[in-house]
Amino acid sequence: MEAQLPEPGKQISKDAVKVWMISSFIGNCVGLLLFGGLIWAAGRYGWYPWIGLVFKMIFVFLVLYLPYDVWIEPIYRQKTWRYEILDQFIQLKYGVLEKNHFIIPMTKIQYVNLKQGLLLRKYGLADITVKTMASQHEIPGLPLEEAKQLRMQIAKLVPPSPRRKRRWGLTEKGRLMKSPLRKTAKGRSFLPLSKSRRKKRPHRKGRTRKGRKGTRMRRILPFLPEEGMLKMSVMDERIAGAPGWKRLSPAWLFFSLANLVKEWLIPIILFVINNSDGWWIKAIKILCVPFFLIQLIGIFLQWKNYKYRVTEKEIRIIKGSFVKEEKIIPVKRIQSVEKETSFIHRWFSLTSLKIHLATGEEEVFSLEAIKEKEADEILNRIRGDGKGTADPAAEAGGKGMQGVPGAKTIFAMAPKDIFxxxxxxxxxxxxxxxxxxxxxxxxxxxxxxxxxxxxxxxxxxxxxxxxxxxxxxxxxxxxxxxxxxxxxxxxxxGNYRVESDGKRIVIKKGLFNVSELAVPVEKIRAIKWKKYFLRSFLGITEVKLVAMAGNGEDSETKSAVLFPFLQENRAKELVREMFGIRLSEPMEKLPARALAVKLLRPNYLWIIAAVVNFYQWPEYWYASVILLVYILVHRILSFFRCRYRLEENHIQQQGGVWTAELIYLPEHHMDEMVLKTSWLQRRFGLATVEIHIRANPSETLLIEDLPWEKGAEIFRWFMEKRKRPAA
Known part of the structure; x- marks a missing residue:
């Protein structure tokens, strides 16, 4: 069964066994001491008996697990750990009871790190950490020199994006352009500027040291990494007074003052309206006045010091009263722009913009209380001709999802749908x-x-x-x-509309509070159909766009839903009209032996709950039976719901229990794949395929308990798709 897949050939150092044995022994001893202390505390302070029983069960499990974890597992782990570094991807294979086979494309790697702890340093070993867009992987227990060489090898094989190639003077194949690095009279090398970026430089004579330093910094800044956001403190406040910098509307002061009064409403009612002679009430009244004045002054300073400027390439925001900060947001890193116009905003002809970035930190920026005309100008500048929103992953590893050209209204919600x-x-x-x-x-x-x-x-x-x-x-x-x-x-x-021009999807909704969201088509990673339990009987589905998004609490809810409720056939027609994709029918079912594996797979939570139930509350023995029946029904329904199908350029999978989900995933948006086989699955010739997608919240396409042959076929298909010509 294993021979059907290409095996990685390199093995990690045997000294890694010693490191793992020592670290496992220390970890198990700490766990035994911890739960031993909890058992003593449960008896000493009279905790509920079932709590002490759970601690004792875990303690006994740790005692029985210690010999395997310390003396057996590290040996087999070292024997089964394999890796291979190829030009197109990294192969990893490891696992004792559950074997994992990973494919990590070079185009998805963000950075490579070398790590050494105390034990690793003692034996001259190091761990290599490979961070991708979706997860993080480790190659452990390598000799230090080999780890350094491996880190440099991976770093050289990771292809730069086309923009970086042009900036570094490289062709699309990675070679130097005809105009190589030039040398100055002092022998210093530099990259020549393009004609569009060449400027007449003033004579250097008479320049101050500060001026030369500023020029040097301007030369360095274009070569800084472009991932995420560039943050820097504003060293010279004069730039905020330059033409093009704008402030928020003065109406923002009114909105902020209203929110401040709302926050102080309860203290005012409790301590001002309800007159009381208590000394502590009078003290609170006196203290509330300076706090209120400080917040009032802070609102004015926040408005005064908040400035922004929008160009075709970037958005700059300056803020801060005492510590000023400038944030530079490259337009090509903007994932989506949301326009919200509340009922109060419409009184003043104002609106607000929310800018979502395709990064992991501080991903949402707001321009509140700006004129609608100005907001439209900003949207036009950000959208431009669509060149500024390219996805770095798509640049490095394939094209983004394609939209059908032609601006038009795709969908307008009717009153019947709302009813x-x-x-x-x-x-x-x-x-x-x-x-x-x-x-x-x-x-x-x-x-x-x-x-x-x-x-x-x-x-x-x-x-x-x-x-x-x-x-x-x-x-x-x-x-x-x-x-x-x-x-x-x-x-x-109300007024829900979906529009598309082939480059971006625009979603408008709201009756009093109007919102407008624009999502570039190339940011969309996958498309998901979701049918809830009651709606499935009526044939109504919800369509979501799995897109690169930030970590905002409501980013997935607001930006992902394309059609909140629509007839399934109509939804598929609209998706085909917008993206030119068609779902393949019929999809393959799981084999009958997969149901046996699902029913035989142990549920450790139920085992612990059953023991506690029969020990503490034997008269409620039927509770464990009800829980077991629910678990079995859940697994049976998941077996019948599961479907999958592999095509030339995409894969689609259906799953769920009470809510059915169908996901369409193009090949070039798959960040990595892992093929897993547990000891029970190997007995029945089954496997599990996991495909990780770069999105937020992170998405994983999971096909569990499919035949091993099908899993190997999907794995080889992904491997072949990831191959690219060597530079």
Whole structure:
């Protein structure tokens, strides 16, 4: 079975076994001491008996696991660890009970690091860490010199993007251009500037030291790394006064002041309106005044010192009252731009822009309270001709997802769709909690319970004595709840439109609070169809775009949903119209032996829960049976739901249990692949395929318990697709 795949040939050092044995022994001893202390504390302080039982079970497991983890596993781990560095990718294979076979394309590697701890340094070893766009991998236990050479080898094989090739004077094949490095009179080498970047330089005579330093810094800055965001402190405040720098609208002060008053509303009611003679109340009143004034002054300084400038290539933002900071955002790193116009913004003809970056840190920037005309100009500058939004991964490893040219409206939500969505989303159920929350909040400040007295009780007694009145009241409550759900859904998805021009997808929605989101097509990594339990009976699906996004809390919710609810056939037609892709039918099912593996696979959480249940609460023995039945039903449904299909340039997979998900993933957006086989899967000739996608939240396409032959076929397909001609 293993011979069907090309095997990596290089092995790690045998001294790694000693390092792993020592580190495993230390780790297990720490674990035994920790749980031994917890067992003692549970008996000493009279904790619940089941807590002490769980600690004892873990302690016994650690005692039994220690010989394997210290003396057996490191030996087999070293024997099974293999790696291979090729021009196109890195192959890794390791694992004792569960074998893992990785393919890491060179085009997806971000950096290579060498790491040495105390034990590794003692035996002259080092670990190589390879960071990709989706995850991180390690080649452990290499001799130090070999690790250094391996690090340099990987670093040289990682291809630069086309922009860096042009900047470094390289052709697309990695060779030097005809105009090589030039030399000055002092023998210093430099790259010649292109004609468009050549400028007449003033005579150097009479320049101050500060001027020469600034010129030197300007020469260095173009060669700094472009990943993520370039942050620097503003050394010269005069640049903020240069033409092109703008401030937010003065209306921003009004909005911020309103938010400040809202934050201080409860303290004002508690300590100002409710007059009290307590000395501590008077002290709080005195302290609140300076805090309020400090925040008020801070709002003005924040507005005064916040400046921005937008060009075709970058966005610059200067902010900070005491510590000034300038942020330079390259336009090509912008993942999407969201335009939000709230109901209050529309009074002042203002709007706000949210800029999402394709980075992992500080990925969302806001330009709040700017004129709508100015926002449109900024959007036009950012979008440009589409050249500035190229994905670095697509540059290095293939083209992005292609859109169908031609600007047009793809989808406009009809009232019928909103009506159906209000029922299938159960938004009407929020009416009851909304009323209770509203009553409690009002009662907290205005004491409605004292004003109403026993009126609610008398109304309920009157309804209870009359069945017709009770039915009429229930019907009225249901009708109001349904109306509430329709209104909430209409306010959220009113005027929902999807437009496309082949380069970007524009999503507009909202009735009072209007939002507009533009996502470049080449940033889209995959497309996902999602059918919830109730909507699946009506044939309604949700379509999401898996895109490069930041870590914002609502970035996935706001930017990923393309069609929130639509008939499945209609959704597939629209996706085909927008991207020119078609789902392949039929998809392959899992073999019958996969169901046996799913049912036989142990669930350790259920084992612990069952032991605790029978020990602590034997009279509720049926709880463990119910949990076991739920686990088995869950696995059976996941078996019948799972489908997959491999095509020439993409793979598609369907999964889920109560919610069915179908994902379409092009080959060039796969960051890495791993083929796994556990000891149970090897007995039945099965395997698991994992494909990692660069997105946020991180996406993983998982095909579990498929035949080994199919898994090997997908693995070889990915390997062949990753190959590229040597430079």
């Amino acid at each position: 159906i969505a209000s029922f299938t989303s159960f938004s009407f159920l929020a009416f009851g909690p909304f009323l209770v929350s509203l009553y409690l909040n009002i009662d907290e400040y205005f004491h409605l319970s004292n004003l109403l007295g026993d009126l609610p009780v008398r109304v309920w007694e009157s309804l209870a004595r009359s069945v017709p009145l009770l039915l009429l009241g229930g019907a009225a409550l249901i009708a109001v709840s349904l109306l509430f759900g329709i209104i909430v859904t209409f306010l959220r998805y």
